[in-house]
Amino acid sequence: MSSHSTTYVPKNAAAKWLESRLPIIGLVHSSFVAFPVPRNLTYFWTFGAILMVMLVIQLVTGIVLAMHYTPHADHAFTSVEHIMRNVEYGWLLRYMHANGASFFFIAVYIHIFRGLFYGSYKAPREVLWILGVIILLLMMATAFMGYVLPWGQMSFWGATVITNLFSVIPLVGDTIVSFLWGGYSVGNPTLNRFFSLHYLLPFMILGVAMLHVWALHVPGNNNPTGVPIKSGKDAVPFHPYMTVKDTFSIVCFLAVYAWFVFYLPNYLGHADNYVPANPSATPAHIVPEWYFLPFYAILRAVPDALLGVILMFASIAVLAFLPWLDTSRVRSGSYRPVFKVLFWGFVVTCLMLGWLGSRPAEGIYVILSQIFTFLYFAYFLIAMPLLGLLEKPLPLPNSITEAVLGKKAASGSGMPVGAAAEPQSKG
Template sequence: MSGASTYVPKNPVLRWFESRLPVVGLVHSSFVVFPNPRNLNYFWTFGGILAFMLVCQIVTGVVLAMHYTPEATLAFASVEHIMRDVNYGWMLRYIHANGASMFFIAVYVHIARGMYYGSYKAPREVLWILGLIIFLLMMATAFMGYVLPWGQMSFWGAKVITSLFSAIPVVGDAITVWLWGGYSVGNATLNRFFSLHYLMPFMIAGVVVLHIWALHVPGSNNPVGVEVKSKKDTLPFHPYFTVKDGLALSVFMVFFAYFVFFIPNYLGHSDNYIEANPLVTPAHIVPEWYFLPYYAMLRAVPSKLGGVCALFGSILILAFMPWLDTSRIRSSNFRPIYRAFLFVFFADVFVLGYCGSQEPQGAIVLVSQVATAWYFIHLLLITPAMGFFETPRQLPASITEAVLGPRMAGGSGAFAAARTAASPSVDG
């Protein structure tokens, strides 16, 4: 959709370089003149926020790795050294730790936006699947990073989650021993997780490049779900959307800074400020907040293997959304019944998150089971059925009509007539 680059440098040296390696032309065609639907709202700015957060996490992570010691008897002390002795080490660590939460807040909004506006539908199926691969890599990276401080919650969280692989028939025990690097969580486990935690953000960056590439082939979806029909439906990425993304990022950074400088430990757990002790089990082992819905699903199923299948299945099933959703209409704005069910689904995820933060007893277990069942019912039954039984509202003829209305979208003559009709008469 972006087409061939029209960028021609004026400087002869840059022109010579561009004729041999057109990097600047690629950036110009992809991020300057690239046409975007003119009706994109602020939910579309979270892609840029996610790109910024990825860079932030990589930069702070590389600096922190210079001072961290991945050894079981020294890791906890090295984190304290970063906090107390390294210049601005406390800020780097708080940016990195809270940055993971900000990353997941942005990605959950990004996924919810994609589900609400049907951004997974043809021709954007590969784009959606690549986004889910990024999400899985993010989850693996965040889990391994949570282990590195080697506090009580880090150690026992690693033990609980890695033990899940033992539920896999035949090869489960072998996978668990390989992950641990021995027969229990220890120094070898910490070294494995540190090396993978350092590597995976660069893997994420590589898939992000593919994600952007896949986006630029069909172009962005939009709130009404109508494909671009003419140049009148689009605006160049710069300056219109760079300014919009910049404003959204600035607001998000204020939110981020509030956590870093005022409540840096609000999203963490106090037990992680106690050094790991294999002989003392914490009263209540919980993962980070962004894993809580999946943790609730894991505990909702009585069978260990069933819980593991529910956990991984809840993510993998999203990859089939382009085919599970049988409706021809993309945007939920024009699907009132499905929109109501979708809001219930989002509320269901919040309920699962709450259940995951509580001890698994009494009513919490029952609510977790009902919420887990509804999660799969929505995706496997309600979403396909709505495409056959729901009568959607009428779509606008074009994006321009959705923005300006049918009279103004009809052409310059209609627009002029509309302006004349709206203007007060000189004769009074």
């Protein structure tokens, strides 16, 4: 997994025997114990570990729930009620799984915004970034299909609305919709397909996440300055420095997660999903889960259905091209004053799109959705390419140690303070 040679030394004959045949302990040691990380990493760099913990929680609770769930249109809703009322600790498993999806997205959105601000997508981390975008797409597909499984009113009508979107695709749209439905409307075959895919996709996420970690260990971690590691004093071993920090962040994150599970279990859900699916009664306002709302607002921002679908998928796909859209040689947003202002404007744009996605598609809400959709794409397609040509960045530190301790302290420790910093787009 790591491109760094291991310093692991087996302590006994059994360990030596295993290491000579399957050096898995040495691999773990080089990747998660002795692996050098920048000494200035903040708590924003702990969300990768948080996401791995949340993925394990989702896998374990999902597998157990699948043992009691019935993927049939006539029995799905009652099987969920059975889990809640009759299965021992079934209520806990379901609330952990349902709220776990929301907290998974909270962590991944913070992880993405951190990467956007500190330029973690720049060379040589392009593949790492693209794998992250793939994970996001798999997460969204998994969450959507999971939301359909309770077979409540919002589940049924959400599936109907979203799957119908594919019908606007020229030539193959109707074929895709028929495949997803398994017939001529959303029904039992649809539920079976979604259950199968919802069970499969998390294991695909796990596989891509392992590739993501592997891709991280080749160039190493980015850091708040964007300056690459230049000596041993710029780095510390992953254990105990990052393991302690990761553990503290995981405990704090899980404490908030547990608060929602035990005290606000339905706060992030929708009340209509506690009503059995009824194809004859359309809910007054069909909305997806909160983590889809920005993309839902983009979908509804234009009157043309095909253009709306294209913009919705483009809003995610554009992230994969960010390593080439950003033309600045400076990696970290901390040293880019104009970029910093535009970045926080982009954060506000995403929050506004999320709010607009929860509003009815009428009147001023449509106009605002169009404005913020334009701002969303303008950030990537106009601002990012032009900023690299027009912006004057602040002076960069010569090393991570200088950024942490100051120039005098770094000079006193024997660091080559006068050395020119390596171009950040290459480190």
